[in-house]
Amino acid sequence: MVTIFISVGSRYPVNRTMVRACVLRVLSEKGVEDAEVSVSLVGSRKMIELNENLMKHQGVTDVLSFPQMDPEQPDKDFLDAPKGQPEIPRQLGDVVVCFPEAVNEARKLGRMVDDQICFLVEHGLLHLLGFHHE
Numbered sequence: 001m002v003t004i005f006i007s008v009g010s011r012y013p014v015n016r017t018m019v020r021a022c023v024l025r026v027l028s029e030k031g032v033e034d035a036e037v038s039v040s041l042v043g044s045r046k047m048i049e050l051n052e053n054l055m056k057h058q059g060v061t062d063v064l065s066f067p068q069m070d071p072e073q074p075d076k077d078f079l080d081a082p083k084g085q086p087e088i089p090r091q092l093g094d095v096v097v098c099f100p101e102a103v104n105e106a107r108k109l110g111r112m113v114d115d116q117i118c119f120l121v122e123h124g125l126l127h128l129l130g131f132h133h134e
Helices: 016-029 044-053 099-109 113-128
Strands: 002-008 035-042 063-067 091-098
Touching (some): 002 016, 035 099
Parallel strands (some): 002 035
């Protein structure tokens, strides 16, 4: 069973159903049937705070991922991953999306804001699943 927790800043109009469907689709595509994940949509000040204090990067960013467990610790409870993919913890962790950044990016790209939010959620979720870019 997949459990998804969604937290949205009170003033941000977010299609929670679409976010939930995005998470379920990505997990299904990666063969994950039993996991927990949290998705939060925050403002610029909160994202700057998280990015600077936890990631040691300056300024705002569009999405951050915070894995619940470190796959390098073999004593933790991890899911059996499909062959060739990293092991996946049952509690995946948190994906944090900066709503104002998603709005700005959506404008620049000519996308709907909810589509951009889902793009960012998918990106963050893939990081939680162990897929990283250079």
